[in-house]
Each structure stands twice: as structure tokens, then as C-alpha cells.
Amino acid sequence: MDTKTQLRYQGYLSTPSLWTNGPVSPFKQIELASNTDAIDDTTVFKNQRLGKLVEEFVFYQLKNQKEVSWICDNLQIQKGKQTVGEIDALYYYEGIPIHLEVAYKFYLLDTLENHDEPLAYWIGPNRKDSLFYKLGKLHNKQFPLLHNELTKIHLKNHNLDPKSIKQQLCFKAQLFLPYQDSKRDVSPLNSGCMAGFYISYTKLELFRSLEFFIPTKLDWLVVPNHNVEWITYASALAIIEKDLKNKRSPLVWIKYKDDRLQKCFIVFW
Numbered sequence: 001m002d003t004k005t006q007l008r009y010q011g012y013l014s015t016p017s018l019w020t021n022g023p024v025s026p027f028k029q030i031e032l033a034s035n036t037d038a039i040d041d042t043t044v045f046k047n048q049r050l051g052k053l054v055e056e057f058v059f060y061q062l063k064n065q066k067e068v069s070w071i072c073d074n075l076q077i078q079k080g081k082q083t084v085g086e087i088d089a090l091y092y093y094e095g096i097p098i099h100l101e102v103a104y105k106f107y108l109l110d111t112l113e114n115h116d117e118p119l120a121y122w123i124g125p126n127r128k129d130s131l132f133y134k135l136g137k138l139h140n141k142q143f144p145l146l147h148n149e150l151t152k153i154h155l156k157n158h159n160l161d162p163k164s165i166k167q168q169l170c171f172k173a174q175l176f177l178p179y180q181d182s183k184r185d186v187s188p189l190n191s192g193c194m195a196g197f198y199i200s201y202t203k204l205e206l207f208r209s210l211e212f213f214i215p216t217k218l219d220w221l222v223v224p225n226h227n228v229e230w231i232t233y234a235s236a237l238a239i240i241e242k243d244l245k246n247k248r249s250p251l252v253w254i255k256y257k258d259d260r261l262q263k264c265f266i267v268f269w
Helices: 003-014 050-063 131-142 149-157 201-207 217-221 233-245
Strands: 068-079 082-093 096-109 166-178 194-200 211-213 251-255 261-267
Touching (some): 003 217, 050 096, 050 217, 068 149, 096 131, 096 261, 166 261, 194 201, 201 261
Parallel strands (some): 096 166, 166 194, 194 261
Antiparallel strands (some): 068 082, 082 096
16 A cells, blocks of 8 residues: 555544544444554555545455455435435444444634534535534434435345334544634534644734745645645635635644644635
């Protein structure tokens, strides 16, 4: 396995569940080890989309547990030529059938707008989604899909009764608070998901003397390390400005004078 994939996998492993069982969702989070044996050199992860790559990582980890017997993954439910939805994974855990949905997100605490729902304050870096919206989609669309009439034929093919299937989540995330505002209480979410901060482009001048690295989207998973090609503020600014013009908030790593490293979103808003 190449070094890049290994680093992405390690970053995925080190990301905890966004919450432990509690008020956030009625669906239980599965427990996965945060460290595991090295990946088999023959394993190939194909996906070039971050969310799908994480699914592959989750499935790989599960399939290597002796308690797990795999049934299928990415099960497309269709009505004619229209895709109604997709079931992420079906498997047996110690003989009990499980329907698993997987999510991996990057959320920033919104300070611009007021929201009725506390979990709606956690938004995507481009302000296009929120934790509240994602949970609604899971609870009202993705999990109910198991009990859809169109799904029954697929379950029957695997000798599964939807009433006997437990529904669980693997929802991991990296959380980012506003710059110099790291003391906020993020409960009921897991404070262990705190991964860095975000700062408005208008304040980026504060980091003029620092060095930058701008990872690709798949490398957003990676824990910052020194073994990259660091660039100057001026070089980083040229790249950052292109993203901002397209209403995209890039993730960067910054290196302080004392060699500390930190993840940071530069937001256009």
C-alpha cells in the first residue's frame, strides 16, 4: 500500500465518533478500534471521493473482524431506472444482521446566523450543509429505506427479514471552532473530534509569517505532519484565493515558528 493511502487510513482511524450514544440520534454508533493492524499490502482502495473512500476504510476494518460475516455493501434500491436510495452495508455481527450507514464530515461552528436547532450551528465549510440536515436525511430517508417495499426483494435474496435487522451508524467527523475561540463547549458532540480552527480570509494577514501546506481533498483526512513541501504565505495566498472565488473554503495546514502544526479552514464567509 502506498504511503498516501496509509496516512489517510491512519487519519480515518484517529477520528472518533461524533457522539457517543445519547440524544443526538436514536441509532447506536458502532465501536471500531482507533488503532489496528497494518493494512495488507495487496489491498487497493479505489475511491477518489472522500466520503466513499471512508466507506471503503470502514468496510475493510469490519471485514477483518472475526465476529463479522459480510453480506453486501452499496446496495442500490431502484424503481425502474430511478435510484430510490442506497444501503451502505449489510452484515452479520456475532450472528445478528446489521444495517450500517456511514458518514464522515467536516463541520464548522456557525457564528453568522441564528438557528432554531442547536445542531444546525454545525455547518459544512462552504455553508451548504449542516449536521442537523444530515441527521434528518439519515433518520427520515436512509434508515427507513430498509423497510421500503422495493428493498424487500433484495433482503429476501439474502434470507433477511427487515424486522430482525439492527440499524446502526458509523458517523465520524472533524470539528473546527472560530480562531481564538477554542474553549467552547461542543456537547452533546464529542470534544475529541476537535481538529483545528477556522478563520475568515479577511484575517489571514495574521499568518503572514507562517508556512503553509494545502492538502488535496482526500488528504483532509490526514493528521498534519512535517513530511510535506511547505510554502510561503504569498504562494499559499494565490492558491487560496482561487478557491475562495469559487465559494470554496480550503483546508490548510499551518506551521508555526516553534514547529507546531495545525489544521485550519480559510472561509470565504
